[in-house]
Amino acid sequence: MNTPQLAGATALVAGGTGNVGYFAVDALLRAGAEVLVPSRDPAKIERLRSRLAPDLESRLLGLRGDIGTAAGAREIAAQVRDAGGLDAVVSTVTSWHQGPPVLAAGFDAFRSVIEAALYPHFTAAEALVPLLRPGGAYTTVNGPAGFVDQVGAQVGPIAAATAAQNRLVLAIADETGGDPRVNELVMWAYMGPNGTRPGSPLRGEAVGDVLAWLSSPAAKDVHGATVHLRQPDQAQRILDGQARQGDLG
Numbered sequence: 618m619n620t621p622q623l624a625g626a627t628a629l630v631a632g633g634t635g636n637v638g639y640f641a642v643d644a645l646l647r648a649g650a651e652v653l654v655p656s657r658d659p660a661k662i663e664r665l666r667s668r669l670a671p672d673l674e675s676r677l678l679g680l681r682g683d684i685g686t687a688a689g690a691r692e693i694a695a696q697v698r699d700a701g702g703l704d705a706v707v708s709t710v711t712s713w714h715q716g717p718p719v720l721a722a723g724f725d726a727f728r729s730v731i732e733a734a735l736y737p738h739f740t741a742a743e744a745l746v747p748l749l750r751p752g753g754a755y756t757t758v759n760g761p762a763g764f765v766d767q768v769g770a771q772v773g774p775i776a777a778a779t780a781a782q783n784r785l786v787l788a789i790a791d792e793t794g795g796d797p798r799v800n801e802l803v804m805w806a807y808m809g810p811n812g813t814r815p816g817s818p819l820r821g822e823a824v825g826d827v828l829a830w831l832s833s834p835a836a837k838d839v840h841g842a843t844v845h846l847r848q849p850d851q852a853q854r855i856l857d858g859q860a861r862q863g864d865l866g
């Protein structure tokens with residue numbers, strides 16, 4: 618596979634301490650970028666650092682803050698501005714949720730999942746999109762729950778949040794008009810706290826590489842796309858510059 622090229626670039630991974638975020642951070646570092654990761658918990662930055670190869674972790678910069686609130690995201694943006702701006706953002710914020718059937722769980726439970734799983738996508742984009750330099754890229758990660766035909770009652774709130782996330786990202790793409798480029802990767806794979814989960818059709822490294830590719834000048838013509846990444850050969854075609862119709866949404 619061709620490694621995406623981001624030498625000299627500065628990227629930020631919102632949610633970079635998480636299961637998917639780790640692979641985004643690792644791939645962006647392998648592509649040569651300096652990578653900023655905000656977190657509410659410094660211990661999570663240290664765990665992320667400990668998982669990275671020693672020759673990569675020196676280009677990781679942790680930032681203290683909460684990207685999931687408007688005030689917290691503004692504080693993170695101020696720190697990023699002081700560090701000189703961004704060439705790429707990858708957002709893997711928010712977490713999976715499963716609970717009692719959606720109506721039985723009640724409105725407060727629904728509201729708390731929507732607030733926790735959807736709002737951070739707004740606050741992160743509102744604060745970080747303006748910091749992207751010309752030619753920059755903003756890429757979000759989403760899951761299949763908002764796209765499948767059969768929606769289980771226990772995953773109703775997260776399915777609603779992820780479907781709304783996708784519509785929000787497409788609206789932001791329309792607003793930027795392509796500079797920065799704005800895309801969403803829907804990951805049909807399973808990542809856990811210790812890496813790729815058994816049975817996952819895709820390895821986290823391949824997901825990370827496609828996220829780094831979407832962040833790089835090699836993807837300069839990709840904007841406003843919802844990329845459903847399902848198979849290793851699809852990832853390979855994208856990285857080799859041989860994407861077929863449907864590979865990129």
Ligand SMILES: NC(=O)c1ccc[n+]([C@@H]2O[C@H](COP(=O)([O-])OP(=O)(O)OC[C@H]3O[C@@H](n4cnc5c(N)ncnc54)[C@H](OP(=O)(O)O)[C@@H]3O)[C@@H](O)[C@H]2O)c1
Pocket residue numbers: 631632633634635636637638655656657658661683684685686709710711712713732733734737758759760761804805806807808809
């Ligand atoms: N894991 C999978 O197999 C999988 C599959 C398909 C799609 N996805 C999607 O990928 C994204 C990330 O999943 P994940 O498994 O990596 O989740 P995760 O391990 O829980 O990590 C998410 C990260 O986002 C930050 N975060 C979470 N909720 C937040 C909030 N309300 N406000 C601010 N920051 C928040 C946290 O950072 P700090 O605590 O450090 O601040 C956390 O490390 C989700 O959108 C998920 O739907 C995941």
